[in-house]
């Protein structure tokens with residue numbers, strides 16, 4: 001059994017994600033604790049290796065079609081990396097790529113999967129982890145004794161500076177033969193158009209969740225947003241229902257925002273939502289459920305009904 | 320031509336709107352008084368399967384383990400348009416971990432013919448998005464998760480996956496394959512109570528012995544402690560009725576210079 005730690009490098013449009021740097025920092029710490037190497041797995045865009053100075057080794061595969069992300073190809077490459085280095089731990093962000101690859105890699109590599117991890121540390125030769133479960137309503141402290149583990153870690157919780165280091169890791173190309181017998185083919189990658197609104201630039205956001213209960217009710221929140229002169233944003237279900245267009249979505253699969261004030265109405269605070277807004281300077285949340293996880297990140301909270309509160313706010317904020 | 324077969328595994332999850340209590344050992348939630356509901360992402364999976372059925376023809380089979388109130392969920396699926404509902408019994412008392420659920424489902428599936436397995440992208444209990452990938456890995460077929468669109472072809476499907484910020488990638492994948500559905504192309508259809516009742520009285524639910532039993536928690540992961548997040552970082556709760564709360568919020572915003580009083 002080896003002691004190497006493998007970090008999967010996520011990149012989009014030639015930019016390495018912040019989460020990758022966070023995990024490189026954590027991976028460095030764990031590899032040092034166990035006397036192993038830190039291996040960065042980089043698929044597509046090999047020139048990004050220059051930014052991965054925190055790693056001892058960059059295992060890379062070239063090919064434009066890889067850069068766009070193709071699940072079966074990435075899985076085959078990653079399996080090759082973990083089997084050929086002496087890996088004991090694989091770190092991936094809890095992103096689409098992490099959700100997609102983490103569990104299948106664990107099944108094929110006979111490793112224990114740990115997902116929605118929020119904390120990791122070495123305890124002698126073992127690994128201690130904390131995972132979120134029940135959409136963040138509970139935390140589980142876990143001791144990992146399995147010889148191999150695949151961790152998907154929530155982004156935004158670790159300092160990314162720790163992983164941004166100068167260095168000249170060894171570059172090793174993965175045998176392209178690994179991709180010989182794929183049953184999938186990458187077709188295209190599409191970036192959505194902005195649709196006019198940039199919620200990441202707004203000084204404040206009035207944000208609505210499923211608690212708003214219907215498109216017609218958006219008017220109530222819109223009045224508050226108008227009074228403040230800021231845009232509406234929303235959780236994913238509001239977008240999925242078609243009540244607001246995609247560029248208004250906050251969260252893991254939406255925009256990451258950091259306004260001076262984030263006012264949340266009828267949002268429970270699922271991990272995927274918090275990932276997009278937890279670093280806002282001021283968070284005020286309205287939710288009738290006193291145990292809603294949004295109150296764990298909010299500075300101020302209220303359990304009054306949003307349908308009572310929004311008109312009161314509009315009245316006071318309108319001139 | 321034999322129509323395509325799509326299998327949709329569904330599960331029951333605790334209703335997160337309710338308070339979760341721990342059991343006396345502190346090792347799990349107390350499942351005695353919890354209300355169980357259908358996993359919302361399974362409904363997205365079923366909806367996409369039904370849309371494919373309507374577009375190109377398919378037999379849609381829904382499969383679940385014997386869990387609290389699961390009959391209701393299975394009959395609702397039939398009422399929405401599924402062709403078959405299978406309940407796997409005898410796998411164990413109540414709750415199954417993802418690892419076991421995947422292993423047993425993979426065993427059952429390997430005795431079935433299927434073109435696609437469509438799961439929900441995740442369940443809000445502790446499934447955490449592992450089912451589609453684990454099934455793909457165990458069955459040795461390609462998979463894709465966080466899927467927002469499926470275009471069936473012949474011998475393959477083209478799936479759209481969503482990356483961060485709304486960027487999407489399209490990949491053509493040979494069938495059979497396993498897909499984890501994030502969002503179907505349209506909101507899950509509504510099944511009128513009358514139709515659910517009809518499905519119930521028609522009794523189209525097939526009970527089948529599960530291919531094995533639960534064997535316990537995942538090897539190599541030991542639970543040390545289960546607990547709600549620390550209250551320390553919690554919000555200061557504003558008391559009073561809606562006008563009082565609104566007043567206070569405006570004050571807070573004003574104190575930060577964000578609005579003028």
Ligand SMILES: Cc1cc2nc3c(=O)[nH]c(=O)nc-3n(C[C@H](O)[C@H](O)[C@H](O)COP(=O)(O)OP(=O)(O)OC[C@H]3O[C@@H](n4cnc5c(N)ncnc54)[C@H](O)[C@@H]3O)c2cc1C
Pocket residue numbers: 096099208209210211212234235236237238249250251252253254255265266267268269270271272273276286287288289292304305306307440441465501
């Ligand atoms: C891969 C993946 C990516 C995702 N990406 C994102 C993302 O980018 N952004 C995102 O937001 N989600 C995302 N999600 C979805 C996420 O898991 C949650 O489902 C979602 O955030 C829940 O949205 P919500 O809080 O609006 O709804 P719910 O969780 O249903 O919460 C609604 C809340 O409203 C409260 N409420 C109801 N009525 C009232 C009332 N009258 N007054 C006050 N409060 C009320 C309820 O108590 C409840 O807490 C993603 C999921 C997956 C699997």
